[in-house]
């Protein structure tokens with residue numbers, strides 16, 4: 417196949433303890449470490465492996481968001497992507513908007529495979545791949561832990577509640593990846609230098625001809641109710657007594 | 666008034682408990698008329714179970730060989746066809762619902778709300794974001810169908826004592842053949858289902874091997890508990906993936922949760938926030954799991970767990 421598109425979202429790093437802003441408008445991002453959504457790194461790694469096996473010609477990383485996402489796209493290029501596309505948007509978009517934007521890029525690039533993370537760890541929506549596949553009228557293989565390509569078909573093992581499900585899809589299509597699919601490579605310094613020369617195009621939503629619609633309104637963010645630290649027991653006997661006390665054993 | 670269509674989750678022969686919890690969420694919307702739809706190769710048994718669920722006014726069945734396996738690409742167009750006249754279409758936030766509902770929403774041209782944990786009004790809801798470190802109130806447009814998944818750990822199943830009418834429905838939808846089911850592999854277990862068990866014992870990386878997990882199973886069997894694991898334990902291959910608890914595994918709410926040799930990373934804690942009582946056994950007194958545990962014991966699990974299992978005789 418010619419081209420694989422991979423989505424890279426800039427999110428608060430998974431190690432950060434997220435705090436809600438006091439005015440409820442969102443979470444604190446000032447001075448907070450931002451990274452590529454961990455699932456997206458796995459998506460990119462898979463695309464790179466497919467290319468390295470000679471099963472694809474080009475890997476294009478795409479991010480929709482603020483211009484700071486260039487940083488994450490550069491990291492993607494350093495990992496080995498061939499070029500990057502940033503779709504500029506300052507406003508917060510819904511997954512359906514982002515799906516429409518990806519669909520426009522799929523058309524523009526005639527991409528045959530889109531690999532995405534199964535969810536972004538900020539909104540935890542887990543919707544983009546499914547929505548893109550729907551409006552594209554193509555198959556989706558979500559939560560992938562194993563991907564095998566053969567011609568214009570992909571056999572995908574999916575992590576589902578019952579265990580591991582395998583489906584076969586015809587390409588073009590969308591795959592969303594789970595954590596156990598692969599372990600992303602580390603970026604080496606020379607690759608970071610090389611990545612600076614790789615193309616990073618910026619497009620606007622208007623240029624892509626996508627109309628974003630008002631969707632679900634975010635009313636307010638609040639901190640979750642915290643669980644309180646309980647009691648410590650000294651030994652197993654103390655534990656059994658505490659459980660009996662609560663009527664749990 | 667709201668008219669709500671709930672998509673039943675099942676394995677072809679019995680209804681998944683996630684459905685009764687999704688119905689409970691739907692029933693918390695004022696003046697809701699709730700219908701459950703069963704798409705299956707043969708729907709009678711599953712529909713019979715769904716008809717018993719309280720708050721359900723009607724069960725619809727859509728039968729056909731194409732519905733033998735739950736493929737989102739095949740189910741979604743049928744649900745879109747069925748959704749006419751409904752104000753809401755709900756599914757469970759299990760891998761079944763997460764795969765399916767966004768596809769339904771996008772075909773309908775609307776957004777989808779993930780993981781409803783609380784209904785405020787027919788169009789406003791609370792849901793967790795950032796691995797549960799923030800709770801977001803969202804409002805869906807009043808003039809469009811609301812497509813959503815329900816965070817099943819937030820709801821107790823509705824009781825069953827009902828006898829709702831069962832009607833077969835036909836849908837006019839073009840179904841794709843670009844997606845084919847090949848097979849499913851599950852670590853069959855006689856233990857209680859992780860997602861609905863009243864008690865769950867989970868082991869972490871500290872167990873060190875698949876064999877060592879035997880002491881976790883032994884304790885679980887003594888308690889009549891389901892067994893879970895941290896991501897680290899799954900990644901290391903000690904247990905299969907379907908046992909993972911957390912942000913990217915299963916979100917559970919048992920009455921009793923025992924975290925054994927699990928450090929308590931936020932991604933793990935997201936999965937157990939709604940547990941009744943959390944017990945932590947860890948040899949490191951600084952482990953973050955103790956910040957949320959109701960009962961904590963600093964101990965070497967290889968000594969403490971066999972001792973505990975024995976003490977429960």
Ligand SMILES: Cc1cc2nc3c(=O)[nH]c(=O)nc-3n(C[C@H](O)[C@H](O)[C@H](O)COP(=O)(O)OP(=O)(O)OC[C@H]3O[C@@H](n4cnc5c(N)ncnc54)[C@H](O)[C@@H]3O)c2cc1C
Nearest residue numbers: 869870871895896897911912913914926927928933948966
């Ligand atoms: C995007 C993303 C999603 C994730 N999703 C999940 C998820 O869904 N679920 C999940 O669990 N994790 C998830 N993780 C991983 C998570 O961040 C942690 O790495 C993981 O939970 C750690 O597992 P653990 O507690 O078993 O291992 P560790 O953190 O290594 O903890 C082992 C614990 O065992 C204790 N210990 C060691 N030996 C003994 C002994 N002999 N007796 C008693 N105690 C002992 C140690 O003190 C330590 O506290 C995710 C991570 C990312 C980045």
